[in-house]
Amino acid sequence: LRTAGVGPDALEAAATSGGAESRTSAAKLVELARVARQVAASLAAAGFVHPTDVLWEAARAETTAALAECAGLAVYGFTEWNAAERALLRVATAGVPTECFVPAEGGPAFEPVEPLLGWLIDQGYRIERPGVAPAIGLRAVVTRLFAAAPPPAPGTAGLEIVAAPGEEREVREIARRLLAAAADGIPFEAMGLLVRRPETYRSAIRDVFDAAGIPYTWGVAPRLGETRAGRSLRLLVSARAEAFARAAVIEFLATADLREGSAGAGSPAEWDRLSREAGIVGGRSDWRRGLARLARRIEAAAAPGTGVDEEGRAIRTGPPPDAVRALGRVVGALLDATGGLPEAAPAAELASGFLRAFRRLCRRGDEAEQVAGHLASLEALAPLATVLSLEEFAELLDAVLDAPVEPGPEPREGKVFVGELHQALGLPFRLAVIPGLVEQGFPAPPRADPILLDDERRRLHAQVAGGRPGLGLAVRRPAEERLAFRLAAAAAEERLVLSYPRLDPASGRPRVPSFFLLRVAEAATGQPHDFAALDAFPVHRRIALVPAPVDALAAPLDAREWLLAQATGARPAGSAGRAACLALAPRAARGRAALEAREHGDHVSPWDGLLADALRETLAAHHRPADAPVAATPLEAYAACPFRYYLAHALRLAPAVEPERALTMAPPDRGLLLHAVLARAYAAFAEAGLLPLSPAAMPRVRPLVEAAFADVEAAFGPKGLAPFWAGERARLLADVLAALEAEARDEATAWVPAAFEVGFGDEATPVVHVLASGRRLAFRGRLDRLDLSPEGARARVIDYKSGRHPGGAGGRLARGTALQLPIYRLAAEAVCRARGVEARVEEAQYYFLTRRGGRRRLRFRADDWTARRDDFERALATVLDGIAAGRFFQNPAPDTCRACDYRMACGPERERIAWVARKRGDPVRAAYAELEQIE
Amino acid sequence: MRRPLADATARERAATDLDTSFLVEAPAGSGKTTLLVARILAWIRSGRATLPEIVAITFTEKAAAELRLRVREAIEGALAGAGGAERPRLAQALDDLELTPIRTIHAFCGDLLRQRPVEAGVDPGFAVAEPLQTALLLDETWERWLEAAAADAPPALQEAVALGVPVQVLRELAERLVAERDLLEDLPTPVPEADGADLNREARTRLPALLEAAPARARQAVDSLVEHLEELVAWVRQTEALAEADQLTALLTELPFRSVAKKGNQVNWGRELLARARGELGELGERVAAARAVRLHNLAATLARWLSGFVAAYRERLRRLGLLDFHDLLAFTRDLLRDRPDVRRDFQSRYRTLLVDEFQDTDPLQLEIAFFLAEDPASDAAAAWDVVRLAGGRLFLVGDPKQSIYRFRRADIETYERARSVLAAQGEALRLATNFRAVGRLIDAVNHTFTGQMQPPDDGAYQPAYAPIVRAPDTIEGEGPLLLEWPADQAAPAGVEARRAREAAALAGLVARAVAEGAWPVRDRTMRALRPARFGDVVCLFRTLGGAAVYEDAFRAAGVPYRTVGGRHYYARSEVGWALAALTAVEDPYDPVALVAALRSPFFGVPDGAFLAHVAAGGEVSYLAPLPAGADPALAAAWPVLRELHARRTRESATAIVEALYAATEVLATYALDPHGDQRVANLLRILDTARALEAAGRPTFRALVRWLAAQDAAGYDESESPVAEEGDDVVRLLTVHVAKGLEFPVVILPDLEWERRADTPRLVVDRRPHAAALGVSLGKVGDWKVETANLAELMEREERRAEAERLRLFYVATTRARDHLVLPLLFGEPRGFAAFCAPLLGESGPAARRLLVDPDAPPPAAAPPAPVPVLTSREVWAAARETVLTRGRRPTAVVHPGAGRMRGEGARLGALVHAALARADLAGPQAADAAVAAAAAVLGEHGERVAQARRLVERALGAAPYRQAAGAKRALRELPVAAVVDGQLVEGVVDLVYETPAGLVAVEVKLAPADAAARDQLRAYCRALAAAGHRVTEAYLLVVGADGADAIRVPLHS
Ligand code: SF4
Secondary structure, eight states: OTTTTOHHHHHHHHHHHHHHHHHHHHHHHHHHHHHHHHHHHHHHHHHHHHHHHHHHHHHHHHHHHHHTTTTTTEEEEOOOOOOOHHHHHHHHHHHSSSEOOOOOSGGGGGGHHHHHHHHHHHTOOOOOOOOEEEEEEEHHHHHHHHOSSSSSSSSTTTTEEEESHHHHHHHHHHHHHHHHHHHHOOOGGGGGEEOOHHHHHHHHHHHHHHHTOEEEESSSSOGGGGGGHHHHHHHHHHHHHTTOOOOHHHHHHHSOEEEEEETTTTOOHHHHHHHHTTTTTSHHHHHHHHHHHHHHHHSSSSEEEHHHHTSOOEHHHHHHHHHHHHHHHHEEEEEEEETOOEEEEHHHHHHHHHHHHHHEEEEEEEOHHHHHHHHHHHGTTTTTOOOOEEEHHHHHHHHHHHHHTTSSSSSOOTTTEEGGGGGGGOOOOOEEEEEOOOOTSSOOOOOOSSSSHHHHHHHHHHHHHTSSOOOGGGGGHHHHHHHHHHHHHHTTTEEEEEEEEEEEETTTTTTTBBBHHHHHHHHHHSSOOHHHHHOOOOOOOHHHHHSOOOOHHHHHOOOHHHHHHHHHGGGHHHHHHHHHHHHHHHHHHHHHHHHOOOOOOOOOOGGTTTGGGGGHHHHHHHEEEESEEHHHHHHHHHHHHHHIIIIIIIIIIOOOOOOOOGGGGOOHHHHHHHHHHHHHHHHHHHHTTTTTOGGGGGGHHHHHHHHHHHHHHHHOOOOOHHHHHHHHHHHHHHHHHHHHHHHHHHTTOEEEEEEEEEEESSSSSSEEEEEETTEEEEEEEEEEEEEEEESEEEEEEEEESOOOOOOOOOOOOGTOOHHHHHHHHHHHHHHHHHHHHEEEEEEEEEEEEEETTTTEEEEEEHHHHHHHHHHHHHHHHHHHHHHHHHBOOOOOOOOHHHTTTTGGGOHHHHHHHHHTTTTTGGGHHHHHHHGOOOO | OOOOOOHHHHHHHHHHOOOOEEEEEOOTTHOOOOOOOOHHHHHHHHSSOOOEEEEEEESSHHHHHHHHHHHHHHHHHHHHHHHHHHHHHHHHHHGGGGGGGGGEEEHHHHHHHHHHHHHTTTOOOOOEOHHHHHHHHHHHHHHHHHHGGGGGGOOOHHHHHHTHHHHHHHHHHHHHHHHHHGGGGGSSOOOOOHHHHHHHHHHHHHOOOOOOOOHHHHHHHOHHHHHHHHHHHHHHHTTTTHHHHHHHHHHHHOOOOOTTTTTTHHHHOOHEEEEEEHHHHHHHHHHHHHHHHHHHHHHHHOOOOOOHHHHHHHHHHHHHTEEHHHHHHHHHHHHHHHHHHHHHHHHHOOOEEEEEEEEGOOHHHHHHHHHTTTBBSSSSSSGGGGGGOOOOTOEEEEEEEOOOOOOOOOOOOHHHEEEEEEEHSSEEEOOEEEESOOHHHHHHHHHHHHHHOOOOOOSSSSSSOOOOOOOOOTOOOOOOEEEOOOOOOOOSSSSSHHHHHHHHHHHHHHHHHHHTTOHHHHHEETTSSEEEEGGGEEEEEESOOOGGHHHHHHHHTOOOOOOEESOOOGGGGGHHHHHHHHHHHHHTTHHHHHHHHHHHHHOOOOOHHHHHHHHTTOOOTTTTTTOOOTTHHHHHHHHHHHHHHHTTTTSOOHHHHHHHHHHTTTHHHHHHTHHHHHHHHHHHHHHHHHHHHHHHHHOHHHHHHHHHHHHHHTTTTTOOOOSEEEEEEEEEEEEEEHHHHTOOEEEEEEETTOOOOOOOOOOOOEEOOTTSOEEEEEEEEEEEEEOTTTHHHHHHHHHHHHHHHHHHHHHHHHHEEEEEEEEEEOSOOOOOOOHHHHHHSSTTSSSOEEEEEOOOTTOOOOOOOOOOOOOOOOHHHHHHHHHHHHHHHHHHSSSEOOOTTTHHHHHHHHHHHHEEEEEEEEOGGGHHHHHHOOOOOHHHHHTTTTHHHHHHHHOOOOOOOHHHHHSSOOEEEEEEEEEETTTTTEEEEEEEEEEEEEEEEEEEEEEEEEHHHHHHHHHHHHHHHHHTTTEEEEEEEEEEEEETTTEEEESSSSO
């Protein structure tokens, strides 16, 4: 409104000029008038001047005097002048002979320039149309553009329309044409890429041109707000504004170039997980408490690093200390640096506060300095006492960081010019490219200005002397777009490439070309065109969707295309072709070997978990000496999937906790917690003389369980968000209490819990089993609990389970995936012997004591042992031999894999299963396959 | 002479009667687009509306584009023969084409809101959140909101967690609430729980009493009722120690009551006693069940209400970012029109008429928008859409209730029916019947199939009565549907998967042969001439593409080119999975599983044994740790690559890191060499597109990319693979019926007819009945109980009936896509899914369906022999050739100076400040430096040390000879722009200082760095430019200003 010279008075006058139907807009105009007055008053009070007012001031002052020395004045680069500019020009030209250069060749495309020409005539200018060279070649097509029924142009030389599958591919084709032109002797700086919507193309141009080595320069420099330093500052303000909400803090830490280096001490991804796991939500005290909790847990965890859960999976038992410490450092610095900043304050005060914090937290660098400088410039707002909230301050900061990065746009020499249409206005290019000629792209859909609708604008025009103060109208937008296209096309002197993304690359959905292209075809041929005809237009080139279309094969743009061209060319030649290609791409050869062996081979290969014989010794030395005692769960793990065994037990990889899971308790945690609570509780019962539990003892049991829970909680958690933790805790507590109640009721007279957490397999309690083959095996492990009958003649082993009952009857070995119970039974016998207890071990059982588990049991009894001993030994031998031989192939099955934490290492399920299916017949798998027969 | 159409009158009126509002029921293939175009043209010709005043709403962007095109063609056609007043109107319409509001409803609402943002209460500069952005926002908002809201969540949350409701379920519900947020008022409310203490006490006394009362005989024998009672009593004891409230919770959520109708042996109990015991126990069980239902209802209802807080948080986030999502566009527009009659009037004056296509599948909000806009401006503004007084001719709705298939996107056929009756009361409902699409026999078969099956039910208007379609006059006879059958003497394969594979193989073989032999004649575009079908004429229409993989395999095996449109297996492809692993490893050096995955993948090809060797040698599974000596070469090659990418990931764009990973591993060649390499490479390249899309959505970091991909993968949201074939390519297309809506194809195959899946209970079930809308909430089944609101079962039942009705309509849509051939594989005769709807075709009285037995033993087609090895280009040769081109291109023709060799950073800012100060300084002497630098610093926003430094430099410069001479010169110009062509090169730049001496001009350039050759060349070039402009230049100086003083170096004018 200021450039148009529309002041509050005009707004108010316009408000009363409309009819009854414009009540709403009248109110709006009055409101705008009020705002305008207030802004003016505020600016004046603070001693600031609005930039536009400079023009008006100049137009009022004695500009002529300043121009006295000028012999002449030339004005160019405009198609439209606003009121302020007109006023200035009127004054300036009063004393100086002036020539205005206006692009106006005549014809329908130039209609938007007519008002300007009219005004110039009114001002006494004479219109002179310099003789134009006869329209031949490309020019002939361009001059015919938008004509009602153009005569056919003499040819289409130099013109090409490129239909590429998606924006990135479009830019690739453009780059290819730029290189072709360079090869023909056109220098890069004589090439221009005129972009209607730069935001759509910016990243693709960056990626493609950089890869192709094409030097280019944007007409404008990038904004400071887009730089890493700029983003960091914004995120810093957000982190403070959101009261250090966890996500906001992590986002800042992940983005900023921190002074507190984090090298080797956890990545933001790790910090993200840690902070979630610690239940940190946000706020200074929450962070401090959570970090302290994490620190305590480092100390509490007996062996930070990895352990094994009840299923025998490797898990992390304690957080990685380095990462915790690093997180503590960076968050501490952040809280110290910004915690003291007020929630709301005048802009200058906030600016200096954040400036100090930014300098303290982020490393110096060129862009960081510029960002700091712009932040510091807000200190100049000291005269303004208005108190801003942090959010308002952030908006202000956005505006400030909208400044271009110094040193501004790069020089053009030797480079392709890339810019918006208006930046290229008047620049001639030997090759000009206009991308994005797609519906809704160019022409852009005409949009009414949201604040002032066309009607209101017209009413305002009527208020201002001269009638046209230059408020744009949405209805005129199509004509302006036509003009912009016409001018851009005219920038091409020798070659013009018009391109469009003819489909959406993600979905393959076709997109409609801009009808400007129809006009171009019509201008060239003199024939009406529809889109089907456009396809057949001789210079229309459709780029195929495949990754290496013929154009790329013939003229690879960058290393990627070169590589794809060789591979695509070699592919039809089968294995000879592959070999020829891999000779050129040695790094691909390794991957190719892995891929062929894994996906196409019918033998288990070194890429399918089959270790070379040479590694056997390493395996024995590092992982498992042949005579070392073995634990049950790893053996079962091998039986379930040898590859999983390899990752979990031989390599001892502890899967990282998925971030989402950290919000609440993960299943392995639940198992750990349950075991820990029960172990402590039973120890307490024993001490209090409450065992065997009886209904009468129950009132004393509950407080002991709760105390055990509290102990465990102190060392272990809480984990995740408070209500989730509380819910999980309540659930677990209820489960434990219910199980104890059941035990007191049903088993008080039958069994006496005698020992808990009994280790075996050490020197004190060796557990050795001699197979029928004479082979000796030693086992190790830990029994959750050993019960004796009241008279001491019978014994049983209980292993707690927090999960679901798998269904089915007891006594099964399930292909060797259920070896634990028979081993526990053997161990119990050894334990009894070692303790001098003469008891027959009747059974080993899993006790699924939660509600989810239905408080059911799964048993392996003494008579099962008699019946299954052979199978047991066979399974054991197969597993141990397989491990010793380094046969760690996958055994994928939907059920096993779904619960597997190593899925990522195996490739997606459907393909993984198909690959392995092909190898089922490999003799290497034969022994393992026989496990199938063991029920 | 052509015979008139059976529905000619209706068509004529619909096209030309501009004073009546119509709802036109236009069945499949009835030429409704032609009708829409005709009516639009009629409005223009009549002069009663210009093109920008005619709103036409289409279902998709593509349909809008096509309609615009058709309108353009129609106008151009009409213009050719027009005269009189019509001519200028049509000509104007051509000019107005770009202003025409032929849009999708969302785009149109966007237009309306942009015109009235203030009144609508939306950000005037709002942008529309695209689906990707919406998904990102939901994701972020969920985490943030949950973390913040958990602090004061209702106790119900803890209770639900304790019951075992997973957090994922809450999220699903939350997202459903977002989708239905206009209905949140209708969420069920918690109800007061009856005093449970009584029930608890009663259960605790009555259960033991019942057990006591059992006869001794029953207690001694094995008796199911006694067993059950014992179980219950044991439970009562177990919970005795609990506080009363916990006892009640336990009673309601844990007590394992079962049905007792058949429990207990009469011999043990005696008849009467048994009956009494059963009765009492049953009654108690029912009361507990009732109390439990209330408890679970409250749980679900309370949590749903709590989760509405998430909806508010999401909306707030949109608002802050100035975004509207698709739902907002509709909701804000509806509210604007409903609540602001003045604005409604304004729009009514702006838009003269409104045409809506595919009206049966519109969102209920859209319907309200249409009616409000079509209101008679002369009437009183209605408060609700269904009491709007329509202006004659303003509303034109086209739809076909038989094709209403978007229930999952809130389309509701009952709402459609209401709209129909509201409109019919003030305008007219018309029905078209002629079908221009299918051949005669297919039309007959469709009529025969649906006439009996599609009937209005008694309990609601959720299925229309079937109205037969009629052959257009010159329809050719063609062929009836082709039924594929399994030979009766062959055993059918066992299992669904095996059967599907057989069917797929049979179809693939059929298509391969039919195309090779030209067995399927189809009509060309003109619909007259016949030609043999190509692959591109054939489509397979699925209900979901979940099972399409089997068919893809079969087409691949048969050598039939195909393309799956919108199939969702992207994340199930190994190359994508491996890429995700590699990117995760780059992002997080402490994720050992990701690292091992990346290393063993085709990206690095490390054999599995290498990991053991590495660990055994003391290596850590993190590339930030050193690599022990003697590592496997593949591992040794990978380590530095990952380490470098990890270090670069925060400094460079996400795309640059992905590209660098691809380049360092040459993985694209690895995959490109595969038989389906194009697809696999395209899938990998798509990650780059995703990165760019995220960048455009404001998430430019590498971390954001990895998190996004991982979240998509983990959540099981799969996406379509990157297409490598497209529309117009000669390939068989596999797509869903929904996607095929509104389209037609020469050959349509409907595979997997027997597929049937009952949908899982959704988290939110919606009954949109006007004024009686209801929402039911389900948190799923945990243990034995369903955590859901009390109304859910009834709503589900209602929903099921409607879903079943929609399934039949879906089949109608599927069959009516066919123009020339329809193939129905009814191999194994199971009357399930769509196959059940085919029954009428199988009967004796059916129309001429052809039957074809598949050959189970047909051999697979042979593979082609390998081609000869082509000549390949080595990287070096290629790179050298490219470098030659680049060198040629880089040769500048212009010397464009101001930026050349400009410093960056600290030096640049100091330089800028010094130059700015010198440009404005009073030339009187060094004392002017202070003021000049202060003024320049204010403009450039500089302070502190830099300003002081600049002041010292400026002082020295002003004190140096050139500036002193300039002070006394006749004329001194600073920052003088020069531009001239010198020796064929353009010189363009700005000279720091030029002053005039009697002998001529002196040019001065100020430098803060030592003078080098480039600086001299530059100054010389400026002098020549000045000379070229007709001036005599006598001297040139480089004034080098530094800490030790200022040094004016005279530069000879010729080198
Ligand atoms: S995902 Fe499956 S195949 Fe891979 S390790 Fe786990 S269980 Fe084995």
